[in-house]
Amino acid sequence: MIQASGGSSFIALSMILTNQFLALPKRNLALTLIGACLSLxxxxxxxLGGFxxxxxxxxxxxxxxxxxxxxxxxxIWFVPSGYANQKKLTQPFDF
Structure with missing residues (x-):
């Protein structure tokens, strides 16, 4: 159950991470790669699991x-530190 809850949140969290921390030119490519990898x-x-x-x-x-x-x-190594729009949200989304 723990593995399933982590796996189900992966899609949403990867897109949130991409939108918050990457600049617009890199963001479009990253979201495209996320969608392609999820489809594949x-x-x-x-x-692969059966093999x-x-x-x-x-x-x-x-x-x-x-x-x-x-x-x-x-x-940890490749995502830049700081927000893409240089400001942090005043109130978190999931208050």
């Missing part, structure tokens, strides 16, 4: 989840 992932993910399960057993699926650590490191 929904089709190829099942095939891993058939070849190395169901325990190997946890190796795919370790890719989230690399994603987190990529976010």
């Amino acid at each position: 992932g929904s089709g190829i993910g099942f095939l 891993f399960t058939h070849s190395w057993g169901w325990h190997s699926l946890f190796l795919l989840m370790s890719m989230s650590i690399f994603t987190l490191l990529g976010i």
Whole structure:
């Protein structure tokens, strides 16, 4: 249940992160890449998961989840600090 709740929020959080922290020229490309990866992932993910399960057993699926650590490191290194419009919201969206 914890994994499902984190996975379901990934799409919205990735788009929010893109809109808040990237400048407009990079933002358009980033949103396009997010959409393309989500489309490919929904089709190829099942095939890749089936291949891993058939070849190395169901325990190997946890190796795919370790890719989230690399994603987190990529976010820390490549996303610029500060907001794109140089001002922070006075009141958070989810007050």
